[in-house]
Amino acid sequence: MEINSVQNSKVKTWMKYHQKKYRDTDEKYLIEGEHLIEEALKVNVVDVLLVRKGKEHNFGYHGDIYVLEDHVMDKLSKNVSSVNYIAVCKKQIYEIKDNTRLLLLDAVQDPGNMGTIIRSAHSFGFDGIYLSEDCVDIYNEKVIRSTQGALFHLPIINCDLQMKVEELQKGGVEVVATALNEEAVYLGDYTPKASIALIMGNEGSGVKESLIKKADKVMKIEMANFESLNVAIAASICMYELRKG
Amino acid sequence: MEINSVQNSKVKTWMKYHQKKYRDTDEKYLIEGEHLIEEALKVNVVDVLLVRKGKEHNFGYHGDIYVLEDHVMDKLSKNVSSVNYIAVCKKQIYEIKDNTRLLLLDAVQDPGNMGTIIRSAHSFGFDGIYLSEDCVDIYNEKVIRSTQGALFHLPIINCDLQMKVEELQKGGVEVVATALNEEAVYLGDYTPKASIALIMGNEGSGVKESLIKKADKVMKIEMANFESLNVAIAASICMYELRKG
Numbered sequence: 001m002e003i004n005s006v007q008n009s010k011v012k013t014w015m016k017y018h019q020k021k022y023r024d025t026d027e028k029y030l031i032e033g034e035h036l037i038e039e040a041l042k043v044n045v046v047d048v049l050l051v052r053k054g055k056e057h058n059f060g061y062h063g064d065i066y067v068l069e070d071h072v073m074d075k076l077s078k079n080v081s082s083v084n085y086i087a088v089c090k091k092q093i094y095e096i097k098d099n100t101r102l103l104l105l106d107a108v109q110d111p112g113n114m115g116t117i118i119r120s121a122h123s124f125g126f127d128g129i130y131l132s133e134d135c136v137d138i139y140n141e142k143v144i145r146s147t148q149g150a151l152f153h154l155p156i157i158n159c160d161l162q163m164k165v166e167e168l169q170k171g172g173v174e175v176v177a178t179a180l181n182e183e184a185v186y187l188g189d190y191t192p193k194a195s196i197a198l199i200m201g202n203e204g205s206g207v208k209e210s211l212i213k214k215a216d217k218v219m220k221i222e223m224a225n226f227e228s229l230n231v232a233i234a235a236s237i238c239m240y241e242l243r244k245g
Numbered sequence: 246m247e248i249n250s251v252q253n254s255k256v257k258t259w260m261k262y263h264q265k266k267y268r269d270t271d272e273k274y275l276i277e278g279e280h281l282i283e284e285a286l287k288v289n290v291v292d293v294l295l296v297r298k299g300k301e302h303n304f305g306y307h308g309d310i311y312v313l314e315d316h317v318m319d320k321l322s323k324n325v326s327s328v329n330y331i332a333v334c335k336k337q338i339y340e341i342k343d344n345t346r347l348l349l350l351d352a353v354q355d356p357g358n359m360g361t362i363i364r365s366a367h368s369f370g371f372d373g374i375y376l377s378e379d380c381v382d383i384y385n386e387k388v389i390r391s392t393q394g395a396l397f398h399l400p401i402i403n404c405d406l407q408m409k410v411e412e413l414q415k416g417g418v419e420v421v422a423t424a425l426n427e428e429a430v431y432l433g434d435y436t437p438k439a440s441i442a443l444i445m446g447n448e449g450s451g452v453k454e455s456l457i458k459k460a461d462k463v464m465k466i467e468m469a470n471f472e473s474l475n476v477a478i479a480a481s482i483c484m485y486e487l488r489k490g
Binding site: 112116119120122123124125146148150153221222223224225226227228229230232233236237240243244 | 357361364365367368369370391393395398466467468469470471472473474475477478481482485488489
């Protein structure tokens with residue numbers, strides 16, 4: 001089927017998925033580009049595939065496909081360079097099945113940081129991520145792009161972090177918050193228990209004081225010059241050191 | 246002095262510093278926001294300070310100060326949220342004085358990655374960074390913002406990387422390239438020599454094959470799932486492990 005107008009009702013619906021509230025209501029979101037679409041197809045979350053008119057595709061996808069004229073495709077895309085493929089995806093039902101290595105994110109707001117952290121968490125074999133309600137939406141286009149597809153493979157769940165910390169502690173998980181405190185133990189000196197949950201905080205203000213108080217341990221990264229690190233960097237260094245296997 | 250028009254000749258000159266070619270010609274660039282300006286003042290690179298009309302400032306700066314009306318300030322700023330202070334800075338003359346820990350960047354193009362790498366390199370006590378000519382300009386606004394001011398404290402020099410590698414090797418520096426090769430040694434198994442130079446590559450294509458061939462060692466980061474990492478993450482993990490002190 002071909003679509004040649006941005007006034008088309010389907011296009012109008014898809015356009016809304018640039019906004020969180022419509023992604024939440026319909027439980028759908030958009031992804032752009034070949035690599036992400038290939039990753040999404042592996043986990044079967046593609047609902048509709050949109051192809052730029054005149055472009056071939058080789059995805060082996062047998063669901064609904066629409067061919068969009070250039071100006072419709074360009075209107076729908078958030079990418080700076082022109083993309084030939086967009087997919088409308090259904091949100092996955094995530095479940096965290098193992099508590100060996102967990103990441104807890106407290107108010108991480110920058111989409112690039114969020115996406116990069118998800119990518120690293122997958123690389124270092126973490127079992128899942130719990131997000132506080134005030135984190136950036138993981139279905140934001142910039143987040144998805146920065147994950148490079150890792151969000152399809154790693155369970156990520158929004159929750160009340162304060163309650164989650166208590167629940168994990170009751171289940172025998174050691175909760176470790178990161179902060180540049182005097183009393184914090186160095187990452188290199190920390191021996192992780194069998195099950196740990198690492199808390200990383202907001203770009204400006206770090207982990208909330210109430211969460212630091214609840215944590216079993218507070219940890220910091222050794223540095224030559226004690227400036228703060230970017231949160232995606234700090235999270236990835238910790239996950240590298242505490243990785244599985 | 247007050248400026249109330251974007252047609253003012255000084256404003257026109259400053260506007261040009263959003264483009265690399267004019268930054269190169271005049272050896273000047275713009276920075277925005279209190280934190281960066283405070284860091285720039287420490288190393289004495291501020292040439293002119295621009296203040297939004299009606300805003301106080303407490304920088305203790307005694308050079309040229311201009312007060313800009315709102316619409317002039319907003320026109321000059323690249324920031325999404327409105328800033329009250331902009332500084333026109335002079336490029337520093339950088340000199341790398343020690344060869345103990347060097348970072349070599351081959352065609353790193355994303356401004357956020359470049360800035361974050363510079364920030365981490367400073368945190369982990371690296372002595373300086375050599376950039377290939379096809380890296381993103383470090384005086385790009387997004388790079389500067391992501392460095393959080395680290396570029397004022399760490400020497401960064403553009404050069405021919407192929408020649409620089411040979412020169413460093415002649416001087417007894419071990420050159421270590423990063424790549425996801427079969428033969429690459431794991432970061433955790435690598436014992437750095439007294440002087441090392443770490444090469445990180447382009448976001449899409451990694452370190453150029455010609456540089457990998459020249460390197461004394463090839464190294465990779467241990468992962469549970471062998472996906473590629475974001476280059477700023479990979480660089481920072483390596484620099485953390487190989488940090489001074």
